[in-house]
Structure formats: C-alpha cells, structure tokens
Amino acid sequence: MGTMGLALPWEARISSAPRERGTRVEPFQHFSGGTSPAAGDATDEDATLAAACQSGDLRAYERLYVLHGARMKNVARNLLGSPMDAEDAVQDTFLKIQRGVASFRGQSSFVTWTYRILINTCYDARRSRLRKKEIANDDSGETPRPELRAPGAHPSLRMALERALAALTRHQRDVFLLYEVEGFRHAEIAGMLEITETASKNTLFQAKKNLRQMLEPPRSSGAEAR
Amino acid sequence: MNVTCNDRDRIFEDGTPEEWAALEAHASGCPACAEELRAWRTLSVAAQELRDYSESPALWARIERALVEESPAKPQPVNRRRWFFFLPSIPLGWQTAVAGAFVLVLTLSAGWIYLHRPIRNVDTDKSLLKSGALRDVETAETAYVQAIDKLAAEAKPELENSSTPLLANYHEKLLVLDSAIADLREQAGMNPSNAQLRYQLLAMYREKQHTLEEVLEAKQQ
Numbered sequence: 298m299g300t301m302g303l304a305l306p307w308e309a310r311i312s313s314a315p316r317e318r319g320t321r322v323e324p325f326q327h328f329s330g331g332t333s334p335a336a337g338d339a340t341d342e343d344a345t346l347a348a349a350c351q352s353g354d355l356r357a358y359e360r361l362y363v364l365h366g367a368r369m370k371n372v373a374r375n376l377l378g379s380p381m382d383a384e385d386a387v388q389d390t391f392l393k394i395q396r397g398v399a400s401f402r403g404q405s406s407f408v409t410w411t412y413r414i415l416i417n418t419c420y421d422a423r424r425s426r427l428r429k430k431e432i433a434n435d436d437s438g439e440t441p442r443p444e445l446r447a448p449g450a451h452p453s454l455r456m457a458l459e460r461a462l463a464a465l466t467r468h469q470r471d472v473f474l475l476y477e478v479e480g481f482r483h484a485e486i487a488g489m490l491e492i493t494e495t496a497s498k499n500t501l502f503q504a505k506k507n508l509r510q511m512l513e514p515p516r517s518s519g520a521e522a523r
Numbered sequence: 524m525n526v527t528c529n530d531r532d533r534i535f536e537d538g539t540p541e542e543w544a545a546l547e548a549h550a551s552g553c554p555a556c557a558e559e560l561r562a563w564r565t566l567s568v569a570a571q572e573l574r575d576y577s578e579s580p581a582l583w584a585r586i587e588r589a590l591v592e593e594s595p596a597k598p599q600p601v602n603r604r605r606w607f608f609f610l611p612s613i614p615l616g617w618q619t620a621v622a623g624a625f626v627l628v629l630t631l632s633a634g635w636i637y638l639h640r641p642i643r644n645v646d647t648d649k650s651l652l653k654s655g656a657l658r659d660v661e662t663a664e665t666a667y668v669q670a671i672d673k674l675a676a677e678a679k680p681e682l683e684n685s686s687t688p689l690l691a692n693y694h695e696k697l698l699v700l701d702s703a704i705a706d707l708r709e710q711a712g713m714n715p716s717n718a719q720l721r722y723q724l725l726a727m728y729r730e731k732q733h734t735l736e737e738v739l740e741a742k743q744q
C-alpha cells in the first residue's frame with residue numbers, strides 16, 4: 298500500500314480527545330499518532346475525508362482503510378467470530394460507503410457513519426448466516442464462533458469472555474466491544490449505535506455488571522454498605 | 524469529596540475523575556469496594572484479549588479492486604497522480620530530472636504497448652464490438668475527445684510559454700501522447716470494432732487528460 302507514508306491533508310482521528318477516565322488503558326495510541334489535535338482539526342479532517350470519498354477519490358478510501366481498517370476488522374471479528382467473515386464484512390462496508398457516500402450529509406462524523414455501516418453489515422451477515430443454517434450446533438443461534446486470534450492472547454480468558462459476551466444483549470455487546478476493546482468514547486458510540494450518550498454509559502454499566510456476574514461472581518456481599 | 528459504598532455503582536456508570544479518585548480512596552479502607560473496583564478493572568484488562576490489529580496484507584488490494592469494479596464513475600486508480608504532489612517541494616533541477624525520466628518511461632511504455640498490441644484474427648476475436656455497442660463507444664469517445672480538447676485549449680498558453688523545465692517536459696510528454704493517440708486512432712480506424720485498441724486509446728486519452736490537469740494545477744501554484 299503505497300500511501301502509508303504519505304502526508305495527505307486528512308488525518309481522521311476519531312479518538313483524538315482524551316477519554317473520560319484516566320484509569321483506562323488507551324488502546325488506540327498508534328492510530329491517533331501521539332499528539333492530540335484540536336477537536337476542530339479532527340472535524341475538518343473528517344469532513345475532508347468525506348468530501349474526498351464523495352468525489353470518488355480512491356486515495357480517500359485507502360486513507361480511511363489505513364486509519365481504521367484494522368479496527369474495523371477487529372470489530373467485525375468480534376461480532377462475527379471469524380477473521381474471514383470479518384474481512385468480507387469490511388469489504389462490504391467499503392462498498393456500501395461508496396454506494397451511499399453521495400447521500401452522506403454530515404449529520405454525524407463521517408468515520409462514525411462508516412462504523413455504523415460496519416456494525417449493521419455485521420448483523421446482516423450474522424442474520425444471513427443464520428438463514429443459511431451455517432451455524433451448526435449453536436443453541437442460541439446468536440453466538441459468534443470464536444476462531445484463531447492474535448498470537449499471545451490468553452486463550453482461556455479470551456474464550457470465557459467471548460462466551461460471556463455472547464450471552465449479553467446485542468446493545469450491551471456492541472457497547473462493551475466499542476468502548477472497552479476498541480477504545481471509542483461514549484459520544485462516538487452514541488453516534489454509531491444511534492442512541493444517547495447516557496444510554497451508552499448505562500448500557501456499558503449493565504454489560505459489565507452482567508459480565509462480572511458471569512465471569513467472576515462476587516464472593517460475598519457481607520461487607521457492603523458503609 | 525466523600526463517597527460511600529452506595530455511590531459505587533453510580534461512579535462505575537458515569538463518575539467524574541474526582542469521584543473515581545474518591546472511590547479509590549474509600550476502597551483503600553473498604554474491602555468490598557476494593558474487590559468490586561478490582562473486578563471492574565479486570566474486565567477492562569480482559570477486554571484487551573479481544574483486540575487483534577494484525578495486518579491483513581491482501582485485504583486493501585481486494586477492497587480496492589471491488590471499489591473500482593463497482594464504481595459507476597470508475598474512480599482514479601490510486602497511483603495515478605500521486606507523484607505529482609511531491610514535485611512542488613523538489614528543487615527545479617530534480618523536477619526536470621523526474622519529469623524527463625517520466626517522459627522516457629512513458630515513451631518506452633507507449634512504444635511497447637504499440638508494438639505488442641494484440642493483432643488477432645478478426646473472425647475469432649472475442650473482444651470485437653458489435654455495431655450497436657460500437658456506435659455508443661464512438662459517441663462517448665467523441666464527447667470525451669471534445670472535453671479533452673477543451674482542457675488542452677485551456678493549458679495551451681502555459682505549455683507554449685513553457686516557463687519552467689517541468690512545463691517543458693509536460694509539453695514533450697503531451698507531444699508523445701498525441702503521436703501515440705494518432706497511431707492508435709489510425710489502427711482503430713482500420714479495425715473499428717477491436718475493443719482492445721479502444722481500451723488502449725482510452726488509456727492514452729486518460730493519460731493526456733491527467734497530464735493536462737496537472738499542467739493546469741501547476742499553473743495555479
């Protein structure tokens with residue numbers, strides 16, 4: 298991919314603003330490139346990227362891929378359970394962006410819009426996979442099939458988490474993945490899932506509470522309420 | 524700030540950094556909150572296990588192909604004009620060398636394409652255009668040529684003055700392109716339904732269009 302090192306005028310950094318809580322690990326430093334540009338710059342860059350995609354400039358799509366391809370693929374893999382399905386979903390997403398970019402009017406950020414398309418694409422893929430009965434021996438019919446992941450990942454913890462995530466509601470799973478795994482802010486997640494920021498925070502709280510129950514039930518509640 | 528065990532869930536859901544700090548201070552003396560805080564953070568750490576940003580080397584190429592295939596407007600292939608963006612920051616002498624090298628490569632490529640163009644038996648060639656399609660191609664081609672001629676007229680004063688070595692090289696490149704186009708048109712005239720020749724011609728026209736656009740962009744800078 299030739300443009301990797303090219304300084305193009307746009308740099309859509311969706312997660313450039315500091316996260317709400319300093320205690321969390323910031324997962325996307327390598328995408329945001331260290332320094333935090335002003336929010337206005339990020340907005341301008343997002344608009345530039347959108348305009349370039351609207352003009353049919355393939356370099357803009359490539360730029361979008363360079364900035365977000367890996368994260369998009371990871372979101373898709375966590376929703377679909379398979380790296381191959383994830384790659385298909387990312388490709389479909391780019392095609393849908395190309396088909397629909399003319400109608401993008403900037404109601405949300407362009408990058409947020411692309412992730413909304415990605416998430417919907419993943420759920421469409423899951424539904425069509427269900428229809429084709431490709432998920433064998435799956436009692437819930439909604440559980441992603443975990444496959445090979447990053448080398449070095451802790452297999453038992455990962456699998457336990459995947460199983461627990463599959464038992465959450467769709468929204469809880471989406472918000473948990475987008476916030477805790479991908480490092481998006483609640484404002485961004487709200488735009489992607491078309492919910493309010495408060496709903497995103499509440500859904501994350503419920504998701505983590507449920508996961509905590511499933512993965513590590515509280516040992517006792519005797520020492521509570523001081 | 525004073526927090527109690529009862530504030531814990533609210534802070535987990537939407538606490539300010541100050542409230543988180545206060546909860547931590549509270550947890551240092553409250554085993555139940557310390558345990559909940561630990562478990563809450565463990566989930567965030569465990570979530571890292573679901574992150575894999577490893578490269579998919581072939582994925583972009585696949586997406587790019589699909590985008591080009593599906594695009595109604597056939598977006599420009601990515602490499603088309605990328606080199607041009609470097610030029611303003613390169614000293615004039617190097618611009619001359621770069622543009623000269625480009626002209627040389629283009630001349631050689633045009634020659635190669637011309638010499639190696641497929642000369643096939645008219646009867647068996649599957650790339651022959653049917654007469655209806657041929658009419659469409661010719662109409663579209665005429666419109667395209669007219670549009671390029673307009674562009675050429677706009678760039679003409681700049682090219683004739685050729686105030687920089689870069690422009691002089693563009694001028695040369697366009698002359699080479701025009702001669703290649705003339706040859707291909709002659710071939711296409713003798714064999715109007717050969718789609719291969721049409722594609723080659725179209726590629727030459729495209730190159731001419733982009734070169735003219737670059738001349739006009741250079742003029743603006």
Ligand SMILES: [Zn+2]
Nearest residue numbers: 527528553556
């Ligand atoms: Zn407490």
